[in-house]
Amino acid sequence: MESLDEIDKKLLRLLQQDAKLTTKELAAELGLSLSPVYERIRRLENLGVIRQYVAVLDRSRLGHPITTFCQVSMRYHDKAFIDNFEQEIKKLEEVQECYHMAGQVDFLLKIHVGSLEEYHDFVKNKLSRIENIGTLNSTFVLKEIKHELGYRIR
Template identity: 45%
Template sequence: MELDALDKQLVALLQEDCKKTTKQYADALQLSKTAVYERIRRLERTGVITGYVALLNKSKIKRDFTVLCHIRLVQHTKENVLRFEREILKLEEVSECFHVGGDYDYILKINVEDMKSYREFMITKLTAINNIGNTQSSFVINEVKNSPSVHI
């Protein structure tokens, strides 16, 4: 699917705030609300927009201790890789997990309440997973930018 300039503007607006009324987007794009309504439906139907979610203030829910954890596996067989990823998906503390090239195999973003609960998480959940070689935890001092949206 090809996105024209209006689609891109619309998607940018929806990435900022998806709870405005159709009329508000219509005014911003100088279109009728039907036009905007149909464009949004098409973006959803074609899979450009995958969903709509609420964003939380992590400090208000006691999850503002963030760690970027680098992991090296011992063995890199297909089986081991798939099993590791399956285990990671079960861990609710892990909000992001990327298989990467370079010095380490995986980089994870972990959100917990504090250092104490991070230690608990490491001991009882993360390093309990088989085949983990070693880990390196980078503790977040400051979130300069943390947005789920991407430029379009």
């Protein structure tokens, strides 16, 4: 991986704060002309450092105020069952994030829904139908204390 210089790092910090900044605005902040800034952005995209640009939405205003973390343990741990679980989880729109874990549980899911009834329906009619699930343990978020989207850049 190509190393990042201080200008790259500052550029990434600026984009994490506001990805809608124009190349002209970025150039002014960085003390560069337009062309080098444009080239740096393209290079960072091509390197995969910048994966995508998104709008961050307010999930509560979209009707998804309940956040649940669901720990999933599998009955069997062979490759076919793990692969199947991963493919099925990707199809479930309620699942915001899914991590394959080491430790006492196999997967950790972050799920957003509109109500406890909706979560119950999700578990009963979607999640529990995935083959090979042994146990589910759900915890509900009472209050979000910190939610950062950007990464620390040293």
